[in-house]
Amino acid sequence: MKLYELAAADGRRFSPYCWRIRMALALKGMSATPAPVEFQQIPALFGGTGKSVPTLELDDGEVIVDSFAIALWLDEMNPVRPLFTSSTARSHCRVIEGWANTAVAAEVRNMIIMDIWKAQSPENQAYFRASREKRFGRRLEDIQQGREDRAATFNTVTMAPLAHALGHARWLGGNEPDYADCLVFGSLVWGPIISDFPILNDGPVKDWFARCCGLLKDEPEVAALRF
């Protein structure tokens, strides 16, 4: 299997959605050959039909697009160490996915968007700036501006559901990590990979984050993180 993952000019992989799948693979004890691609290479994948990353390409040429779809497929193909222990868990993970996308990953993005831009090659910088400034209706500089204040709120308010859950269990999935952990970890880890801006304060959430990193110590971007 080959996993197409978003990468910066220097090869660092930095997509929150791709890191969800890297953690999912680690939880299941599976591996996939990394196929790092930069933003503007995505549409050219698979004979011009590339849509988004992560995309998983199977040995028979079949491709699976979308991180949640890939996670479901991993469990179908290999039921050992399930990411979703029941259909209820799957539905709960949709709630947590929605929160991870629209709160966690979005707020991290707004704190590091200039650092993401800086890490791209010149042509990808131009693409990233134009597409994101159109999408968000503001200059990248203005989006990132004020991140110190927002980081404080991020820790006390946005992270509050995690701190609450981690007061009751070691992982978001309970005694063992599951796809809920992958969802939130992916939404956080791209920050410190692509940016020096500190996002997590010391405390139970950072401790859990470090435990997740420990599961991914074979991935160079994660192994390079310092706490």
Add this chain to the structure above:
Amino acid sequence: MKLYELAAADGRRFSPYCWRIRMALALKGMSATPAPVEFQQIPALFGGTGKSVPTLELDDGEVIVDSFAIALWLDEMNPVRPLFTSSTARSHCRVIEGWANTAVAAEVRNMIIMDIWKAQSPENQAYFRASREKRFGRRLEDIQQGREDRAATFNTVTMAPLAHALGHARWLGGNEPDYADCLVFGSLVWGPIISDFPILNDGPVKDWFARCCGLLKDEPEVAALRF
């Protein structure tokens, strides 16, 4: 069983945590005699040991405090139609509980806090204003101020995880409602019960909210809601 629930001067029950348990009872087909109490009556409960509501009092005099603890106990006592279908579901519900408390219920509160105050008896108004203004460091009027703008963000941003999940399943628990639905429904329904301020825009989230209300049509506060 008797369920102690927070009530306003006219008897309307309006606690987000208590409504979680009313919905949980409805899902399980169980009932509990309502024991409505106003804010200042709580400490006097059970010979002066009352802590918070909801509190469930069993026929043998045992009391269970805290909504999540009550939900767990309901499943233990009566495993039929479980609120939590697995230990993973329980852990996921802790994440969703954290989000429901710190995002949903907190933002609804900030939109209706003056309406909550208005619905109390004079002595409970005084208690509520003093305790909340101390806790939040602002006057009730200032907390509620600007709620029209915040309601727009509440629908598009705060409710985004729900809209996302409801794009994949009819209930947050999947094909059937479970405690995840109770958590979020309770965090929303106290708004329209105690305030005329419209909180939910039309759309899939409001449709799900209406379905939840349909499960509670025997409760007068819910039956009185108009969409």
